[in-house]
Amino acid sequence: MDFQDAFPTDEACYVYLCLVKWPNGFICPNCQYNKCYVMKDHTRRCAQCRKSFSVTAGTIFQDLHIPLRIIFQAMWYVVCQKQGVSASGLQKILGVGSYHTTWKWLHKLRRAMVRPGRDSLSGEVEVDEIIIGGVHAGKRGRGAEGKELVLAAVEDKGGSMGRLRLKQISDASGSKIEKALLEMVVPGSKIRTDGWRGYFGLEEKGYNHEVLVHSEQSPGEDPTPLIDKVATLLKRWLLGTHQGRQEPSYLQYYLDEFTFRFNRRNSRSRGMLFLRLVQQALQVDPITV
Ligand SMILES: [Zn+2]
Numbered sequence: 001m002d003f004q005d006a007f008p009t010d011e012a013c014y015v016y017l018c019l020v021k022w023p024n025g026f027i028c029p030n031c032q033y034n035k036c037y038v039m040k041d042h043t044r045r046c047a048q049c050r051k052s053f054s055v056t057a058g059t060i061f062q063d064l065h066i067p068l069r070i071i072f073q074a075m076w077y078v079v080c081q082k083q084g085v086s087a088s089g090l091q092k093i094l095g096v097g098s099y100h101t102t103w104k105w106l107h108k109l110r111r112a113m114v115r116p117g118r119d120s121l122s123g124e125v126e127v128d129e130i131i132i133g134g135v136h137a138g139k140r141g142r143g144a145e146g147k148e149l150v151l152a153a154v155e156d157k158g159g160s161m162g163r164l165r166l167k168q169i170s171d172a173s174g175s176k177i178e179k180a181l182l183e184m185v186v187p188g189s190k191i192r193t194d195g196w197r198g199y200f201g202l203e204e205k206g207y208n209h210e211v212l213v214h215s216e217q218s219p220g221e222d223p224t225p226l227i228d229k230v231a232t233l234l235k236r237w238l239l240g241t242h243q244g245r246q247e248p249s250y251l252q253y254y255l256d257e258f259t260f261r262f263n264r265r266n267s268r269s270r271g272m273l274f275l276r277l278v279q280q281a282l283q284v285d286p287i288t289v
Contacts, residue, residue, distance in 0.1 A: 110253040128227035173234035
């Protein structure tokens with residue numbers, strides 16, 4: 001499907017938002033009447049009580065200073081490009097004058113990529129830290145300079161990967177690891193890690209903890225092979241699409257975008273992914289980036 005065909009005008013984008021918000025047709029939030037007029041400013045005016053409603057109010061689309069169609073086109077690229085798009089790349093594609101505008105919108109969209117109230121991981125879960133940035137391998141216990149630490153958890157579905165969660169952490173101490181894991185993985189799940197001492201308190205937090213260590217007999221065997229694959233893909237994406245220029249204070253949002261795409265990697269329908277992103281964008285409160 002071509003963007004131009006799907007959304008030829010600004011109003012077509014508003015119609016799409018209305019369909020997501022009112023799947024069974026317009027229902028007046030004031031009097032529950034089911035007919036409305038479409039006004040020039042894209043608001044909907046109830047045909048009975050005459051109140052006007054903006055479909056973008058209270059969402060990240062509220063108070064737009066550029067046409068909604070530009071934002072839809074940005075979302076289209078974010079969803080349809082396998083590797084996503086950088087702010088400068090998107091600026092060229094959209095012909096938007098300001099780099100800051102595209103940068104800001106990409107960040108707003110990343111906030112919409114985490115579904116409010118999403119489920120935590122469960123079952124068998126492999127966990128390890130990933131070090132982002134820097135040339136040399138960093139110290140593990142404390143964040144080394146110029147490096148960022150990410151705690152990664154991925155479901156092990158019989159050797160293949162299920163859902164992924166990524167959380168930026170300031171250091172790999174037990175308390176930071178446990179706090180992050182409680183947000184990502186349901187207690188009672190089986191967690192597999194290497195022998196780092198930061199994981200020693202997991203049983204106390206209600207997890208079934210399995211420790212795999214590099215064995216002397218088979219030194220080539222990796223305790224966390226799934227996370228290693230994730231780390232390779234994540235670093236390649238940050239270096240490729242974003243040239244490794246992501247700001248540390250915004251790293252979590254890049255991680256959220258990576259996770260959104262990763263967890264939907266087997267989805268055949270890009271149109272469905274686009275719908276998911278719009279649905280979540282309507283659920284997320286207005287954000288100042
Ligand atoms: Zn009404």
